[in-house]
Amino acid sequence: MLPAFETTFAVPLSCESCIKSVSTSLLKLDGIHTVSASLPAQLISITGTAPPSAIVTAIQSTGRDAILRGSGRADTAAVCILETHSRTVRDSVRGLIRMVEVAPGTTVLDMTLRGVSAGRYNVTVRETGDISRGAASTGGIWDALQAGQASSAKGVFGSIEVGAGGLGSVFLDKPIGICEIIGRSVVVSRQEGQFDREDADTLVGVIARSAGVWDNDKTVCSCSGKTVWEERKEQTAKGML
Structure with missing residues (x-):
């Protein structure tokens, strides 16, 4: 519990x-x-x-x-505003992740998407906080090398199912501390692997401390x-x- x-x-x-x-x-x-x-x-x-x-x-x-x-x-909360880098989108902000470390090494994540296409979106924390080129510049999945397999890395935050109305949300907990992820980036996308193309439904954001x-x-x-x-x-x- x-x-x-x-x-x-x-x-x-x-x-x-x-x-x-x-x-x-x-x-x-x-x-x-x-x-x-x-x-x-x-x-x-x-x-x-x-x-x-x-x-x-x-x-x-x-x-x-x-x-x-x-x-x-104090110092146990973080937030990540998710935006698309696609030039075809007028309102680039399409999601938000609120994070709270509720116990040492246990963080809850409240993730919401809005205005994206229906489908299953993978949520991963990346090695760097560089989002200058969207998902392509964020690096690999955080902790994937140490874990041996990407699927078992700390940086795999699971998925969000988005319905036909373009809205999706998920609330989950992960065995990580807020200090481990501050300054890293998050990628939310239906794509996997190397992000060699940007689309309106690939979202990125940098994790920052929150009050x-x-x-x-x-x-x-x-x-x-x-x-x-x-x-x-x-x-x-x-x-x-």
Whole structure:
């Protein structure tokens, strides 16, 4: 059984009834242990084993949006934004992987794809973080040489099945630590082997550290002056999940 971890979300809350509505929706999910809220801070905190993407969906079902503000302890969370390098695609962002190390050497991964063709997609962590030429410049599968066979390498994260609507998701755990994969790249594709051609359904991204719970209390970006909700609207329009 996976250890529980804490996740915090910014949610527009105007009254105690809002908190009750969101809490009721969240507690219907499998894996939710506790839900708490702060009206002044406009934050919802959840402890459990439910995927962050499922939590967002549950909050959105109440008519409110949600922005992930932090997961797990400090230095135990990571994120990977997946993009296609195909020039035929207008909105290049097509996926997201959220990662939390819930115990030493155990990391959960919440992977979501949107706007790609139906089919089975292989998910692998690569040797380098070079995505300058898309999947072709990322190197081999991480840990494949040490493991002897690519299929048993730490860098094989399994697969995602995408339906006819172009949406797919998977929630799984791997025996790795966040520190092992920071700075490496992820390739999500129906292709295998050497990526000698780019297509709209081959996605790449670099794994970067993400904020732990209570590490990120930003409400206005110091660079643009935009609120987190204005940034959220812009990123959603670009295809961010």
